[in-house]
Amino acid sequence: xxxQENKYSIQRGRFYLGxxxxxxxxxxxxxxxxxxxxxxxxxxxxxxxxxxDFKQLSPDPHAAELKRTFDTTLYSDLANAGIFDLVSxxxxxxxTPGAPSEINLSQWSAAPASAAMVAFxxxxxxxxxxxxxxYLFDAKNTQYxxxxxxxxxxxxxxxxxxxxxxxxxxxxxxxxxxxLPGIAETKIYYVKQSGGTKDIWAxxxxxxxxxxxxxxxxxxxxxxISPDNSRLAFSSLGKYGFEIRVYSMLLGRMVSFPNSGGxxxxxxxxxxxxxxxxxxxxxGDPEIxxxxxxxxxxxxxxxxxxxxxxxxxxxxxxxxxxxxxxxxGLPQLYIMGADGSNVxxxxxxxxxxxxxxxxxxxxxxxxxxxxxxxxAPGGQDIYVMEIxxxxxxxxxxxxxxxxxxxxxxxxxHIVFANTPDGRQAHMRIWTMLADGTQMHPITGxxxxxxxxxxx
Amino acid sequence: xxxxLPLPPKQPENDQNVLTSQTPSPAPVTTKEQTQPPxxxxxxxxxxxxKKQPKxxxxxxxxxxxxxxxxxxxxTKAQTGETSGVRIPEAxxxxxxxxxxxxxxxxxxxxxxxxxxxxxxxxxxxNWYTGEADPRTSNGKSxxxxxxxxxxxxxxxxxxxxxxxxxxxxxxALRAVQRVDTxxxxxxxxxxxxxxxxxxxxx
Numbered sequence: 001x002x003x004q005e006n007k008y009s010i011q012r013g014r015f016y017l018g019x020x021x022x023x024x025x026x027x028x029x030x031x032x033x034x035x036x037x038x039x040x041x042x043x044x045x046x047x048x049x050x051x052x053d054f055k056q057l058s059p060d061p062h063a064a065e066l067k068r069t070f071d072t073t074l075y076s077d078l079a080n081a082g083i084f085d086l087v088s089x090x091x092x093x094x095x096t097p098g099a100p101s102e103i104n105l106s107q108w109s110a111a112p113a114s115a116a117m118v119a120f121x122x123x124x125x126x127x128x129x130x131x132x133x134x135y136l137f138d139a140k141n142t143q144y145x146x147x148x149x150x151x152x153x154x155x156x157x158x159x160x161x162x163x164x165x166x167x168x169x170x171x172x173x174x175x176x177x178x179x180l181p182g183i184a185e186t187k188i189y190y191v192k193q194s195g196g197t198k199d200i201w202a203x204x205x206x207x208x209x210x211x212x213x214x215x216x217x218x219x220x221x222x223x224x225i226s227p228d229n230s231r232l233a234f235s236s237l238g239k240y241g242f243e244i245r246v247y248s249m250l251l252g253r254m255v256s257f258p259n260s261g262g263x264x265x266x267x268x269x270x271x272x273x274x275x276x277x278x279x280x281x282x283x284g285d286p287e288i289x290x291x292x293x294x295x296x297x298x299x300x301x302x303x304x305x306x307x308x309x310x311x312x313x314x315x316x317x318x319x320x321x322x323x324x325x326x327x328x329g330l331p332q333l334y335i336m337g338a339d340g341s342n343v344x345x346x347x348x349x350x351x352x353x354x355x356x357x358x359x360x361x362x363x364x365x366x367x368x369x370x371x372x373x374x375x376a377p378g379g380q381d382i383y384v385m386e387i388x389x390x391x392x393x394x395x396x397x398x399x400x401x402x403x404x405x406x407x408x409x410x411x412x413h414i415v416f417a418n419t420p421d422g423r424q425a426h427m428r429i430w431t432m433l434a435d436g437t438q439m440h441p442i443t444g445x446x447x448x449x450x451x452x453x454x455x
Numbered sequence: 456x457x458x459x460l461p462l463p464p465k466q467p468e469n470d471q472n473v474l475t476s477q478t479p480s481p482a483p484v485t486t487k488e489q490t491q492p493p494x495x496x497x498x499x500x501x502x503x504x505x506k507k508q509p510k511x512x513x514x515x516x517x518x519x520x521x522x523x524x525x526x527x528x529x530x531t532k533a534q535t536g537e538t539s540g541v542r543i544p545e546a547x548x549x550x551x552x553x554x555x556x557x558x559x560x561x562x563x564x565x566x567x568x569x570x571x572x573x574x575x576x577x578x579x580x581x582n583w584y585t586g587e588a589d590p591r592t593s594n595g596k597s598x599x600x601x602x603x604x605x606x607x608x609x610x611x612x613x614x615x616x617x618x619x620x621x622x623x624x625x626x627x628a629l630r631a632v633q634r635v636d637t638x639x640x641x642x643x644x645x646x647x648x649x650x651x652x653x654x655x656x657x658x
Contacts, residue, residue, distance in 0.1 A: 045577075047573070047577075138569060138570045141566075141569045143566060144566065144567045147570055147642075175639060176570065176574060177639065178574050178577070178638050178639050179578075179608050179636065179637035179638050179639035179640070180639075
């Protein structure tokens with residue numbers, strides 16, 4: 001009789017819990033609306049994903065260290081993607097499932113973890129290789145939970161767990177991100193200032209693995225990587241002033257790009273990688289020129305009094321160029337066809353610099369000082385403008401002077417340079433989501449002019 | 456001589472009487488009062504409480520109802536060959552501008568790759584701008600759009616299946632689908648057909 005009563009009360013308790021969960025779930029979207037996001041990413045809640053600690057199969061202390069690197073990298077890659085709500089490690093179950101047979105999905109889908117997706121797997125060192133089995137399971141779909149199962153093998157090194165985690169995270173983001181590839185494997189090229197020289201450096205998208213690319217010992221600025229990641233164009237101070245130079249990543253050395261005289265600045269690759277647009281003052285006035293990728297057949301696109309600099313191709317179509325022109329006084333943002341036709345002015349005042357076209361071709365990010373002049377309030381901040389409507393939003397606020405925005409290949413992130421007090425030596429590189437959230441620095445000071453690779 | 460006098464005879468003394476006796480009476484013996492030792496704990500018995508048995512009504516145990524698993528009705532179509540698509544409604548999501556529900560004609564796909572259906576739902580909802588609809592459109596109107604997703608995840612052939620009665624709302628829902636470049640490659644199969652219902656909810 002007693003046990004019967006107990007059973008009834010337990011059932012009643014389950015029923016109340018179920019009702020509570022229903023109410024709780026029904027209120028989630030209401031809370032999610034409480035904070036501002038840009039229109040492109042709003043409208044539906046993010047996927048809640050849990051990144052479990054991987055199970056270590058070999059009892060090697062070195063393997064434990066590598067596995068820790070792997071776990072933290074995977075977690076931060078998923079958090080940086082900007083499309084997930086990540087389950088905090090402290091809310092996760094204490095188990096470390098290493099294989100599909102070891103996971104108890106109800107443990108992960110129930111509160112407090114409440115995960116819709118679980119990434120888990122096993123980390124092993126076999127001989128001289130790191131072998132990682134990664135799984136992604138749909139915790140709510142008990143009948144067919146498996147979304148992804150991958151095995152990665154890489155030679156043991158300190159960087160191997162990071163690379164594997166990047167690849168696994170990209171795979172997850174690609175599957176769940178609605179067709180947009182992840183960016184965990186991308187690089188950021190930037191200018192590193194040391195002493196009186198500036199050289200081109202590269203780093204992973206999260207700021208790790210910073211290393212030099214060029215060793216010219218000169219002033220090299222505005223690096224731009226080609227769409228196939230094989231060549232790096234930049235502007236370097238040489239014997240005859242600033243020249244466009246090209247560094248082959250495959251050969252590991254400079255390749256030729258003819259010198260034309262004058263000051264040549266801010267190269268930009270066309271999306272097919274066959275053309276380079278840049279600013280050249282060979283005629284005495286800085287104008288936009290387009291040359292083939294090897295520097296031949298340079299032809300002038302603009303012809304107006306006043307400087308024309310910082311061209312960028314529309315990466316979606318390749319037949320439009322956004323650039324900065326000073327033809328009406330202070331530099332403003334313009335777009336035109338790649339043949340110089342249909343010149344349209346986009347900004348109405350202030351001091352505009354360094355445009356960057358978003359990968360889907362809808363937006364241009366740029367640095368803008370809207371109240372330019374001595375004693376004028378405000379400062380230089382990053383703005384994003386929708387080309388079709390000319391509507392813009394301000395993305396950075398009151399953090400000092402911001403410049404050189406560059407879009408990530410998935411169009412969700414912007415990297416930029418910031419100096420809090422306006423001093424060049426304090427310049428460092430920050431990253432953020434394109435709506436201005438999740439902002440954090442990824443380098444120390446002395447880093448400038450970031451350029452995100454094309455994937 | 457003296458004896459000759461007629462005097463009353465001499466009375467014998469009653470020495471028992473206190474009032475007549477010359478000898479003092481002895482003081483009464485007083486004994487010291489003794490205190491009684493306390494009773495030992497077990498000497499005094501505590502009376503038992505009178506217990507009364509409560510009267511309990513006879514309870515009859517209800518027998519749990521027997522749920523007989525209903526057998527699904529036999530399919531009206533032959534199992535072999537081409538069967539018509541069965542629509543299973545997927546979970547409805549709450550959006551800031553309404554609700555949306557999506558269903559696919561391929562039943563096994565919907566069950567096997569529920570996560571992909573969710574992605575389709577989310578991506579389409581994110582691209583639905585209700586501002587494009589006529590502001591006079593009444594609350595709660597719903598429009599159903601049918602479109603195909605090919606192997607690369609690109610939507611195509613979007614058309615209005617059940618119009619809402621407001622052409623601008625139909626157009627905004629159609630554009631929400633057309634605005635999506637890709638949903639990501641299909642996890643299986645060559646293409647699926649999706650039926651997507653937009654429910655307008657005005658703020």
